[in-house]
Amino acid sequence: MAPRRIDPRSVRAASNDPNAEVLRALYAYAPPDAGAPCTIEHDGRSIAAREGEPVAISLLAAGVDTLSRSVKFHRPRGPMCLRGNCEGCLVRLDGEPNRMACTAPSRDGREVRSQNSFPSAQIDILRVTDWFFPKQFDHHHLMVRYGTTINEVMQSFARKMAGLGTLPERPERAPAPETIDCDVLVVGLGPVGLSVATALARAGHSVCAVEEEPFVGGWMRDSLRWFDRDGRRVCGAEASDRDLAALRAAGASVRVSASACATFDDGTIVIQSDRALWVRPRARVFANGCHESVGAFGDNDMPGIFTARAAARALRYGVRVGESVLVCGPQEDPELDALSDALSAAGATVHRLPEGASLIEALGASSVTGALVGKGESDAHKIKCDAIVAPTSRTPAFELAGQAGVEAAQDLDRQCFAARGDEFGRTQREDVFVAGSVAHGGRSPVRERAIVGSVEAWLEKGRGR
Ligand code: FES
Incomplete structure (x- = not known):
């Protein structure tokens, strides 16, 4: 199989396509060969x-x-x-x-x-x-x-x-857990979590903000579109880093590679690298986003099939997921258009599904060698490719909020559950709030301010007791 590492200089020099501009900006800001x-x-x-x-x-x-x-x-x-x-x-x-x-x-x-x-x-x-x-x-x-x-x-x-792997060669030695007391624990530092945590920290509350990935920004960091910061167009990685700097400047304690894995009334367990944190907040805000999976089609578990975000993330690290990539999903979707342009600029041959056609089956033995696509059985035809960016479905990651006692609301249209919260992020638990796509909410500054207001009201109420 051919190596897939991208030479960032060739992207910078060779492509005149304005749609590939964001990839050039990304590589100029965060060179993948650093x-x-x-x-x-x-x-x-x-x-x-x-x-x-x-x-x-x-x-x-x-x-x-x-x-x-x-x-x-x-x-x-x-x-x-x-x-x-x-x-x-x-x-x-x-x-x-x-x-x-x-x-x-x-x-x-x-x-x-x-x-x-x-x-x-x-x-x-x-x-x-x-x-x-x-x-x-x-x-x-x-x-x-x-x-x-x-x-x-x-x-x-x-x-x-059967089974998954065999036992470790060495016993694990975990350091003693660390206890953190704070006003608010914010779980998930995508754009919404960053915004809410920063506003609460600026208002003078002690905020512990945790993110399970090694960096903050969530989907924004992986996006191949432009963002506005202080009136300037910046790539997602720069926007995420600026938001992180603002959060730190506001005085929040920020933990990355820190996964909140269980939450109780008297504390939340967070695993940061190999160490456990026992976080005891007065209020909890869950902004931990969505799970992503690929849609239903034949052999959809085959290596060589990626979510759109995974393909964009690989580009961020200077790697294309394939030499010949089939990008599936709606026509004229801005994220998919940007991804297709960036993949082309990075040297891949990109195929898009024709209007009205769908992905029927992935072809290959141990990894993708092609795809069967079409508008129906009679129209099915093969496309040769070594990677597929498959249609992606997103379902709210409501489970942790559920552990905290938040009800799961069924969404029959989207066939999933979401954490039940009102437009102020309030749930039936007074000290637990939900923000962003975990509760089916998108980015909205008005809503984020409302959530911050509800958390502050709860903290104030607690102080008066
Ligand atoms: S969990 Fe590693 S690629 Fe999905």
Whole structure:
């Protein structure tokens, strides 16, 4: 497979397309080749990488997109979201199983091993399970139906062949947890979380703001469109960094790579890298956005299929997800148009779906080699490509707010649940607020001010008690 690393100078010099301007601005602001060159090892092979970029990006840059196999049918697995959402990128990393290659940074000498495959993730002979059982199989009854001896043989075979990885080579030693007392905990630092946290900190409240990714900005950082800051057009990465600087200047305690994983009335557990934080706020604001997944089509779990945001994120790191990329989704969608232009500027051949056509099936054995598209069976035809940017669906990440006691509201139109909050971000829990797409709200300065007002009213009420 051809290497997919982009030379940022060629993008800057070669493309006259004004729509690729934002990619040039992004590379001028945050050069993707700024990290020192290093070498990681993948299944015994040396791979050239850049310090600090995600391991999955280093592997994609080297043309490796099949990283492991699924637990039961040994279907190929690879990165799809590049943001810790899909688990397609689980690998054994420096002797630790089930690490997400998209969230772990590359550094010299890192050892990456494929999991759950024999002899390799690329060619796994246990894939025959998938072909023998095209309509699935019931492993619970299959193993008990034929008597004790066969059952025992099947169990020991299943134990060896299924499961995710094997135990770590070294025991974990976690440092003691840190306790943080504050007025407000803001979970999620996308544009909405940044705005709400900054306003609360400016109003003099002690704010602890946590973001599970190593950087803030959420979708804005990955976007290939322009943003306005102080009357100037800036790329998403610069807009995110400016917003972070404003949040820090307002006095908030900001934690990145910090994942809020459980919340209780008396505190919230946040895991920051390998350390636990016990955060005890008086109010909690959940602004932790959406889960993203690709839509329904044949073989939609194949390596080489990406969400639009993942393809944009790879470009941010100076890597194209493929040489020949099929971009699916609505015509004249500004994000997809910008992504297509940027992929072209980065040297990829881009195909868009014709008006009215849909993606029927991804084609390939261990990764994408083409796609079947069309307006129906009679019109179906093949497109040769090595990557697909698939239609993406977003569902609110309401689960953490749910743990805090917030009701989930069913959205029948979009077929998902969202955290139930009013236009002031209030929920049925007085000390818990929801902001942004976790509650189906988009960006709205008016609404963000209303949420800040509700939080302040609650804090004030608490002070008067
Ligand atoms: S979880 Fe790593 S690519 Fe989706």
